[in-house]
Amino acid sequence: MRESLGERIFSGVNITILTLIGLISLFPFYYVVIVSFADPDVFLKRSFILFPESWSLDAYKYILSTNTFIKAVGVSGYLAIVGTLLSLMVSAAFGYMLSRKRLFGRKLLMIALLITILFNPGIIPNYLVIKELNLINTLWSIILPGLLSGWNALLLKTFFDGIPESLEESAYIDGANDLRIFFQIILPLSLPALAAFGLFFAVGYWNTFFNAILYISDSSKFPLQVLLQGMLVQSNTSIGEAGGLGEEIVPPETIKMAAVVIATVPILLVYPFLQKHFAKGVMLGSVKG
Structure with a gap:
C-alpha cells in the first residue's frame, strides 16, 4: 500500500x-x-x-601500570566469574526444584520465595547477618547475599515448567538419577535462559558497588567500581605506584575517562558470545500457553 x-x-x-x-x-x-x-x-x-x-x-598506559587498578580489575573479574557461576547454579537448581510438582512442600517453598520478593529486611539486618557469619572484609560478603534472587528463580521456574516431564520419565526408565537428569538433560535444554540470566548476573557482579562499600573496608579488596568512584569524586587520580609514566604529564580527566572505558569494555565484549541465546532467554515467561 x-x-x-x-x-x-x-x-x-x-x-x-x-x-x-x-x-x-x-x-x-x-x-x-x-x-x-x-x-x-x-x-x-x-x-x-x-x-x-x-x-x-x-592515560591507558598510566592506569595499566598501577598495581591498585590491576588488583581492582582482578577482584571484579573474580566476582563476575565466580559469582555468576554460583548464582546460575543455585538459581537454576532452585527454579527446577519448584517446577517439579512431585516435590514435597512445594507450595510452602513458593510462598517463602514470594515473601522474599515482596519484603526486604533492610540494610542493617543484612549487615548484622554478614557480620555474624564473619564475612566482613571478604569477597564472599558480596557474592553470598546475591546468590539467589527470588524473581530470577521464579522466572527460571516458569521456563522449566515448559520442559515436558516425559523427558524425565524416560530418563528414569533408562536408570538415570535426579542429578544426572538435571545436569545432562535439563541444563543443556536451558541454555537460552542460562545465557540471559548469566549476562544479568555478570553485569551485576561486575558493577557491584553498594555492597562493597558496606562490607569491605580493606582497599586491596575493592572492586573496580569502588575504585572508579573514588577516582571520579576526588580531585586527584592517585591510584597507586605507576611504572614508566608520571601522573603530572597525564591530565586527570583523561585518566578518569580511560578508567571508565576499561570498566565498561569487558561486559560489552561478553554480549556478542551470548547474543544468539540472549534473544530467546529474555522472552522466557512472557508467553504461557
Missing part, C-alpha cells in the same frame, strides 16, 4: 526525532572514549574536544 503524504511526513518526523534522541544518548559515550584517547598536550589546551587532533595511549 502506498503511503499518503501525511503518513510520509509523520514517518519522516518520527525518524528525525528518534535519530536525534539516539545521537544525544550516544554522545556521552562518544565523548568519554574520545577524551580517553586524546593527546595530553591537546587536551590541556582545549578543555572541550569533539575530535582530537592527535591520539595518545598515555
Whole structure:
C-alpha cells in the first residue's frame, strides 16, 4: 500500500526525532572514549574536544601500570566469574526444584520465595547477618547475599515448567538419577535462559558497588567500581605506584575517562558470545500457553 503524504511526513518526523534522541544518548559515550584517547598536550589546551587532533595511549598506559587498578580489575573479574557461576547454579537448581510438582512442600517453598520478593529486611539486618557469619572484609560478603534472587528463580521456574516431564520419565526408565537428569538433560535444554540470566548476573557482579562499600573496608579488596568512584569524586587520580609514566604529564580527566572505558569494555565484549541465546532467554515467561 502506498503511503499518503501525511503518513510520509509523520514517518519522516518520527525518524528525525528518534535519530536525534539516539545521537544525544550516544554522545556521552562518544565523548568519554574520545577524551580517553586524546593527546595530553591537546587536551590541556582545549578543555572541550569533539575530535582530537592527535591520539595518545598515555592515560591507558598510566592506569595499566598501577598495581591498585590491576588488583581492582582482578577482584571484579573474580566476582563476575565466580559469582555468576554460583548464582546460575543455585538459581537454576532452585527454579527446577519448584517446577517439579512431585516435590514435597512445594507450595510452602513458593510462598517463602514470594515473601522474599515482596519484603526486604533492610540494610542493617543484612549487615548484622554478614557480620555474624564473619564475612566482613571478604569477597564472599558480596557474592553470598546475591546468590539467589527470588524473581530470577521464579522466572527460571516458569521456563522449566515448559520442559515436558516425559523427558524425565524416560530418563528414569533408562536408570538415570535426579542429578544426572538435571545436569545432562535439563541444563543443556536451558541454555537460552542460562545465557540471559548469566549476562544479568555478570553485569551485576561486575558493577557491584553498594555492597562493597558496606562490607569491605580493606582497599586491596575493592572492586573496580569502588575504585572508579573514588577516582571520579576526588580531585586527584592517585591510584597507586605507576611504572614508566608520571601522573603530572597525564591530565586527570583523561585518566578518569580511560578508567571508565576499561570498566565498561569487558561486559560489552561478553554480549556478542551470548547474543544468539540472549534473544530467546529474555522472552522466557512472557508467553504461557
